[in-house]
Every structure is written in C-alpha cells, then in structure tokens.
Amino acid sequence: MKKIALPLIGLCSLMILLSCSEDRDDVQISNNLEIKNFIYSAMNIYYLYKPDVPVLANDFFDSQADLNIYLDPFNTPEDLYEDLLSNADRFSFMTDDYRELENRFAGISKDNGLEYRLVRVSPGSDEIIGYVRYIIPNSNASTKDIKRGDAFTKVNNTPLTITNYLDLLALDTYTLTLADLIDTGNAVSITENGRSVTLTKEEGLIENPILIAKTLNISGQKIGYLMYNAYTADFDDELNAAFAQFKTDGITDLVLDLRYNGGGSVESAIDLTSMITGQFNGEVITKQQWNPEIQAAFEAEDPEALIDRFNNTIRTGESINSLNLGRLFVIGTGSTASASELTIIGLKPYINVQTIGTTTVGKFQASTTLYDSENFSRQNVNPNHFYAIQPLIYTYANADGTVGPPTGIEPDFEIAERASNLGVLGDPNEPLLKMALDQILGRSASTKSFENTTHLETVGESKMFNPDFQRMYVLDLPKS
Incomplete structure (x- = not known):
C-alpha cells in the first residue's frame, strides 16, 4: 500500500497552528508545556473528530500565549489528551514511551x-x-x-x-x-x-501472529485453516508463505480464524484480502474519510490517496500468493476488532463471506503514530521526551459504501466459546472450527446455532494490557 502523502494544497495553513507557529521559537516554555503544544498541534491537524471538539477549532485561540494559558493548567500531558478526545472516540490513545509502542507493532513485548x-x-x-x-x-x-x-x-x-x-x-x-x-x-x-x-x-x-496454518483433508476436500492473531507488519512475508503452501496444497475453501485478533496494520489487512482473492487486483477495498480539512485537501489534489485497493505485492515487493477464492469462512468473537473487521467488510462486496462465532468489537477507524517533530514523523523527533500520540485519523466504507456498525459484525452462525469445552485449536472437532466446517461440507442447514452455556461476563483479556490493544493503524505517517 502506498504511503499516505498529504496533498500540498493549503498545507502551510494546516501546519501552522492558529497562524502563529512561526513565533513558537520565541516562546520560552517548559518541557511539559512543550509536550502539550505538540499534542495540541497534532490533534488540531489530524484528529478525525476535530469538529466535535470546540477547543480544536483553528480560530479558538487568538495567539500562542492564549493557547498556553489553556494548556498550562493540565497537570500532565495525559490529562490534556483526554480533554481533547471526542465522546465518540473509544480508541485513541497516547504513550509516554513510543519505543515500547514501536516494539508492540513489531510483535515484540x-x-x-x-x-x-x-x-x-x-x-x-x-x-x-x-x-x-x-x-x-x-x-x-x-x-x-x-x-x-x-x-x-x-x-x-x-x-x-x-x-x-x-x-x-x-x-x-x-x-x-x-x-x-x-x-x-x-x-x-x-x-x-x-x-x-x-x-x-x-x-x-x-509473537508470530500465524499461530496455525494447515490444510485439513476432510471427506476428500482440502480446506485451509489459518489462525491469525494479529496484523503484524513484520510477518507479512510469513503470511504470504502460508498462502503459498495453501496454493500448493490445492485448497478449495479457507477458514480464517480471527477469534483473538484485535487488529493491527491496515496494509497487512489489505494484503490479506488480496491473498484470499487475487481476481480483483486494482479494485476498491475501502474508501477513507478524514476530518473535513484533510478530506478536502485530499479530494482537491490527490483523491486516489483516499482509496485502498486490492494489490499483487506485499510491502517488501514480493508477489502475493493469491487463492482466487469465491467464498470465505471467518471465525470472530468479542475479541475480534479493527483490521480483522476491515478484512470482513472489505471482502463482502466481492465474495461470499460467512462469519462464525459471536459479535465482533465494532472498531472501524484507523490511527497513526504522531511524534513531536516538525511534521510529526519519527525523523528528527524531539530528543527531550518519548511521548507520542495515536489518534484516530480516518474511518472508512467498503466498495459498496457500507460502514461497519459500531455495535460490531453479527455472526451468520452463532456459537460462543465455552470455557469448560474450548477444544484444541486447529482440531476439526474444536466447536467453532467444526461449525465452520459444517457449513463448508453441507453438514448443517441451520443459519444460527446457539450454544447452551452459562453467560460468563467478560472483564478483560491478557492483551488489554498492551498499548496496541484492538487498534488498527497505518505505519506510514501522513507527510506534509
């Protein structure tokens, strides 16, 4: 996927905070206030929900001094960031050590x-x-x-x-x-x-996100099973290799198990859709929608930058191993979010996608890491601290104009994991995989299957402690 490059139209005005950034060097501010100014400036330009936050309006402050009066009372950068978030935003976050976040994005923890x-x-x-x-x-x-x-x-x-x-x-x-x-x-x-x-x-x-990739031979039919637990960019080549093996094995169907996949790289999601298919190269998967100012700039100068399309190479330039499938069976649960949901929503206009499990999270916005530098990129970052923010920057619709529901994607075949009978992952008798295989092999004509199980209210999960939990992100920063 191409890098996100902001069109030049009006970018000088977008990058000038309140028309007074030229005098920021003249303002003597503490390190804490310096961090707060970075946070405010980045949110003022890129935040998806900027129109919902009055204080982010370009004309809200008359001068840098007025802005500093607003910023100064916040005890911490975290307090300021929380104040700048829209009530509609469940997923923007920040970190006081972007090195840890970068490791998480690489699958290292x-x-x-x-x-x-x-x-x-x-x-x-x-x-x-x-x-x-x-x-x-x-x-x-x-x-x-x-x-x-x-x-x-x-x-x-x-x-x-x-x-x-x-x-x-x-x-x-x-x-x-x-x-x-x-x-x-x-x-x-x-x-x-x-x-x-x-x-x-x-x-x-x-953590290699490809926990299981194997071909099942059931009743003479070859069915691929992929348990994919995160869209980790550093493993795209191994994901492509798994599809090469599926192709060599001659699978006719694929079960994509995303039950524990909270998301990750948008580019990895785009590549995965292209591995599953292959017959739609160049067609639209998603259309992005940014805040009004950024959206207008894109539409005026580079509207193609708003579109993600099926492609035929991964980020390394290696050719994608595509299966040309006409249908897909996806296992999803209440831990399935963001890039996982993009895969489902993005493919639906093109092939028959059937979902098995329970309702997904409902997270259909992308974020990016913004650093304290001249253009918010990692290059020439401020050496005085390690703060970075990860705000939502765009939402999207698929080729049919469908926007994912915030309540999540409801399953076509409903079955919950039962804590006392989880089964062995990848085993054809594991309950959720068995339900998917039943549909592929025509062993069940039902459209819903409700597991008789006591409702155990979820409090959390292990990955909730990770800074990238249920996040979808673009690795290539918007450029000015």
Missing part, C-alpha cells in the same frame, strides 16, 4: 506468553477468574505446565477480584493457583485442583 480471558464467576460478583486461551510459542509459559483450558483463581495466593486483578496481573513474576472449570449450561463450578504455576515476563518476546 515483555510478556510471559500466557493469553487468557477474565470473567466474573457469577453476575454482579466482584470475584473473577481467568482461563487460558492459548500459549505463545517459545515463551516462558510454553516451558511450564499450563495449557489452553486451564483456569486460575488466585495470583500469589490472593483471590482475583474486580478491584485487584489489574495490579496482580501486571507483576513481572507471579504464581497462579490453577482450577478446574465445569460449565453445565445452567451453572459454573470452579474447583482448585492443587496445581500452581509460576510465570515470568521476559523482555523481547516475539
């Missing part, structure tokens, strides 16, 4: 490799438990006696509650008290089983 979900033990209860969804290969957890389906009730012998779980699970090293979880459909019972495991978060863990 300090982690123990335990991927889990947290739920209340009963409606309204303050007591919560966790259960393991998968273990990241080559992690600390992968060397310990813990696996998918194991439940845990305590951390360092302290019962998990709604008030303490954030602090307990943020520790670098902790011991989990393990338990057996039984869901009868009417009630849930949790029984500690005498086992425990100690896990340690280690620097530099790299």
Whole structure:
C-alpha cells in the first residue's frame, strides 16, 4: 500500500497552528508545556473528530500565549489528551514511551506468553477468574505446565477480584493457583485442583501472529485453516508463505480464524484480502474519510490517496500468493476488532463471506503514530521526551459504501466459546472450527446455532494490557 502523502494544497495553513507557529521559537516554555503544544498541534491537524471538539477549532485561540494559558493548567500531558478526545472516540490513545509502542507493532513485548480471558464467576460478583486461551510459542509459559483450558483463581495466593486483578496481573513474576472449570449450561463450578504455576515476563518476546496454518483433508476436500492473531507488519512475508503452501496444497475453501485478533496494520489487512482473492487486483477495498480539512485537501489534489485497493505485492515487493477464492469462512468473537473487521467488510462486496462465532468489537477507524517533530514523523523527533500520540485519523466504507456498525459484525452462525469445552485449536472437532466446517461440507442447514452455556461476563483479556490493544493503524505517517 502506498504511503499516505498529504496533498500540498493549503498545507502551510494546516501546519501552522492558529497562524502563529512561526513565533513558537520565541516562546520560552517548559518541557511539559512543550509536550502539550505538540499534542495540541497534532490533534488540531489530524484528529478525525476535530469538529466535535470546540477547543480544536483553528480560530479558538487568538495567539500562542492564549493557547498556553489553556494548556498550562493540565497537570500532565495525559490529562490534556483526554480533554481533547471526542465522546465518540473509544480508541485513541497516547504513550509516554513510543519505543515500547514501536516494539508492540513489531510483535515484540515483555510478556510471559500466557493469553487468557477474565470473567466474573457469577453476575454482579466482584470475584473473577481467568482461563487460558492459548500459549505463545517459545515463551516462558510454553516451558511450564499450563495449557489452553486451564483456569486460575488466585495470583500469589490472593483471590482475583474486580478491584485487584489489574495490579496482580501486571507483576513481572507471579504464581497462579490453577482450577478446574465445569460449565453445565445452567451453572459454573470452579474447583482448585492443587496445581500452581509460576510465570515470568521476559523482555523481547516475539509473537508470530500465524499461530496455525494447515490444510485439513476432510471427506476428500482440502480446506485451509489459518489462525491469525494479529496484523503484524513484520510477518507479512510469513503470511504470504502460508498462502503459498495453501496454493500448493490445492485448497478449495479457507477458514480464517480471527477469534483473538484485535487488529493491527491496515496494509497487512489489505494484503490479506488480496491473498484470499487475487481476481480483483486494482479494485476498491475501502474508501477513507478524514476530518473535513484533510478530506478536502485530499479530494482537491490527490483523491486516489483516499482509496485502498486490492494489490499483487506485499510491502517488501514480493508477489502475493493469491487463492482466487469465491467464498470465505471467518471465525470472530468479542475479541475480534479493527483490521480483522476491515478484512470482513472489505471482502463482502466481492465474495461470499460467512462469519462464525459471536459479535465482533465494532472498531472501524484507523490511527497513526504522531511524534513531536516538525511534521510529526519519527525523523528528527524531539530528543527531550518519548511521548507520542495515536489518534484516530480516518474511518472508512467498503466498495459498496457500507460502514461497519459500531455495535460490531453479527455472526451468520452463532456459537460462543465455552470455557469448560474450548477444544484444541486447529482440531476439526474444536466447536467453532467444526461449525465452520459444517457449513463448508453441507453438514448443517441451520443459519444460527446457539450454544447452551452459562453467560460468563467478560472483564478483560491478557492483551488489554498492551498499548496496541484492538487498534488498527497505518505505519506510514501522513507527510506534509
């Protein structure tokens, strides 16, 4: 996908904050105020919801001095950023160390490799438990006696509650008290089983988002199964290699498992749609919609920059291995967001996309990292701090003009993961995969399948601690 380059029309006025940025060098400001000015300037230009925030209007302040009077009372840059966000915005965020964020975008983190979900033990209860969804290969957890389906009730012998779980699970090293979880459909019972495991978060863990890629041969039919857990740009070549193998195997259908995929790189999502298809090269996948000022500039000078299209190469220049499929079966859940939803929405005008699982998050906006530099890029960044912001910069519609619903994409075939019967990922009998295979093989004529299971209210999941949780982003910064 091409870099986002802002057209030259009017950019001098866009880049001049309140028509007074030329005298910013004359203003002696503290480091804290310097950071606040950077945040305000970037939001004033690029924020998708700028029209919803009166203080971001170009004529709101008469001078830099007036702006500083507004900025100064905020105790921290975080307080200012929160004040600049629209009520419609659930996903913009900031970081005080962009180096950590950059590592996350590359799939690198300090982690123990335990991927889990947290739920209340009963409606309204303050007591919560966790259960393991998968273990990241080559992690600390992968060397310990813990696996998918194991439940845990305590951390360092302290019962998990709604008030303490954030602090307990943020520790670098902790011991989990393990338990057996039984869901009868009417009630849930949790029984500690005498086992425990100690896990340690280690620097530099790299998660390959392609957890499983294999071809299933069922009743003489070759069906590809890809469990893809994040749109991580650094692994696009490995994703392309997986599709090369699917192509060699001669698969006729594909199950794309995005049940735990919270999103990531837009470019990776565009490439994935092109790997699944191939017969639509050059056709429109999505049309972007920025704030009115940026949108007008694009439309006047470079309207093509607003369009993402099917392509035939990944970012390295390597040719895409495309399958030319006419239908796709996608597994999604309440952990499926952003770039995952773009893949679904973007493909729907072109092929038959059937979704299996539960309703997705409903996140259809992209963000980018803006740094404290002359043009908000990483180049020549201010050396005095490591703050960066990740605001929403555009939303989009697919080729049919459909905008994803904020309530999420509802499944065509509904089935929830059952904590006491998760199954083995990639096994044809795992409940969600089995539902997808049933549709492919014509083993079920139903349009909905409701799993009889007790509702366990979700409190959170392991990846919620990550700065890129459920975010979709463009890596190439808007250029001025």
